Amino acid sequence: MASQTKECPICREEIQNPRLLPCIHSYCLECLERYCRDKLPGDDVPCPVCKTDFQIPKNGVAGLLIKKFPEVQKAPTSAESERCVEHEERLRMYCSDCGIKVCSTCCFEGHKTHSYERCEEALEKFVRSIDMLIFLARLVVYIAFAQQR
16 A cells, blocks of 8 residues: 655655655655656556556646645644543543544433444544555556556
8 A cells, every 4th residue: 555654755754845646646846856867758667565566747847746744733632522521531432423532321322323433443444445545546546557558
C-alpha cells in the first residue's frame, strides 16, 4: 500500500515540491529528477518503491501530478475532551448511526436502538476500509495506464 506519510522514500526527509506517480507513491520533485536524470520524456521508469512503471511526461518529471497533503488536525489530548458532557464517563463506544463517540450510559439511554461498538473496533474497521480504497484506487490507475499502452 502507498504510504500517506509526508516522508520521501528516496531522501527520507519531508517531501519538498511533492509529485505523485500513477502507483500513488509520492516523492520530492528534486529526488525524482535525480532518479530519472538519464531518462527522456516518454521513457518508462520503475517506481523506486513498488517498481510499477510510469512514463515520464513531455515536460519531464515536473509534469507529474502535484501531490497535495490534507491538513491533519490533532485530536484534543485533555481527559476532558474524551468524557461525556452529560454523564462524565469516558467515551469508549462509537455510535455508527450518529457517527459519534458515546459513553456506556448513553448507549443504553439515548442510543439504545442504534448500532454501536467499542471505539477501537470502529477504528480498525475504518483503517481497513481506507486500506481497501487505496488498493482499489491503485488498481484503477494501473488498469488505466495499462490500457493506454
